[in-house]
Amino acid sequence: MNQHASHKPDYEKELRRAGVRITRPRKVILRILTETDDHPDAMEIFQRASAVDSSISLSTVYRTMKLLEEMGAIHRHAFEGGRARFEQADGDHHDHLIDIDTGDVIEFHSNRIEELQEEIARALGYDIVHHRLELYGRKRRRT
Amino acid sequence: MNQHASHKPDYEKELRRAGVRITRPRKVILRILTETDDHPDAMEIFQRASAVDSSISLSTVYRTMKLLEEMGAIHRHAFEGGRARFEQADGDHHDHLIDIDTGDVIEFHSNRIEELQEEIARALGYDIVHHRLELYGRKRRRT
DNA sequence: GTTTTTATTGCAAACGATTTGCAATTGCAT
């Protein structure tokens, strides 16, 4: 079990390679994504983007997120409660611990758990395509 | 790791005790719930209920599910894709393996994984309030 | 640098799942 590492992907390069136009709204949204380390939802990204260029629409945020998701550049998470939240897809797989009071997300990874999941699926006659492990918790008060 | 057990809750008794009226729509929905062993969504329950009494509305299905959920009699699961799915809350906790081709749900439980989750949360300074572990897989083809 | 081509945009409307306000109905305690 350990916390995660770093990142600094060049989305524009990736997008160009994918034959996609680098527009002003996209530039803004991409910068927001690279500069952020939390797990914002579309509305938060939209607001941060609006601050830079108030003409950017929520639709464009959604469209851009979908585009990046399809390219595998970001991950979309449907944690409990309203909106989907996004994060950059920097190689390493991890699961999430969500602070139910603040909404904060802490990433973690456990090889042991992954192994056990595989074992279980195998025993049931399945291959895991993907999985979802989310812990919803509350900060422990010092005793 | 093991599969789960049985059930046969008397919802009507529980409801009466909770001071709730046993109406015709509720009777029908409750019977459907006790008779089913899968993880139906509201629309499926609605259709099964309609077959018995075509005047039952989808709203009532939703309202009844919420009622039962608040009583702790059923669990609501937001698996990937559209609608929430429900299952009777028969004591034992378990997680789910979802067949991505058929939508079938297989229940499983692993003490080892639960322990590891606790460990991880503790190490991060959290108490787990609840968690969500879902494996999305595909039936292994015999090799 | 200008024109052309076509992807991308913003907007408003559509979407699907779920919830809700309301007036009509119904359990059920009397």
Added chain:
DNA sequence: ATGCAATTGCAAATCGTTTGCAATAAAAAC
């Protein structure tokens, strides 16, 4: 039976997200 609050069905509202469309702007072609 009677009365009244709980429950219903319906239609409309909600929320997050997607979509059609005409207008706009990348970037390709000149």
